[in-house]
Amino acid sequence: MPVSLLVVHSISLPPGEYGGDAIERLFTNRLDWAAHPYFETIRGIEVSAHFLIRRDGEVVQFVSCDRRAWHAGRSRWRGREDCNDFSVGVELEGLEGQAFEATQYAALVSLAAGLARRYPIDAVVGHEHVAPGRKADPGAGFDWSTLRARLAQFDITDWDFPDSAT
Secondary structure, X not given: OOOOEEEEEEEOOOOOOOOOOHHHHHHOOOOOHHHOHHHHHOOOOOOOOOEEEOOOOOEEEOOOOOOOOOOOOOOEEOOEEOHHHOEEEEEEXXXXXXXXXXXXXXXXXXXXXXXXXXXXXXXXXXXXXXXXXXXXXXXXXOOXXXXXXXXXXXXXXXXXXXXXXX
């Protein structure tokens, strides 16, 4: 299926700690579950994302955008089930509800503009919007209006955004 949706997530491992390689290890199925007490609570989880944007704006790719990543789980957008089938997942290093860095927005906008040149993306939403009640990321700390305004600088003005982005 062609990629038509960009899903924004947030993650930090352990929660509230930034840097290190725990996220990379999780997404590549190499996390040592015994390395931190929190990891035991997620033992066995198998997830991935196409991209991770670190706090300093570094972009790390895990899965080709032409392949499915396992980032959205049980999800639905515009009546279509299983958003993993038609979306690119971007994880921002951070906690849901907390603010993200300017460098992360800059990297996300650059990445989204590049994706828009290659794929027929027509919407960008948070994990919370495709899995309401189950997920809450990236949360209230994510500034959708900033993302919308910065994407407009790349003439990306026709994408749908969550209702909170108006």
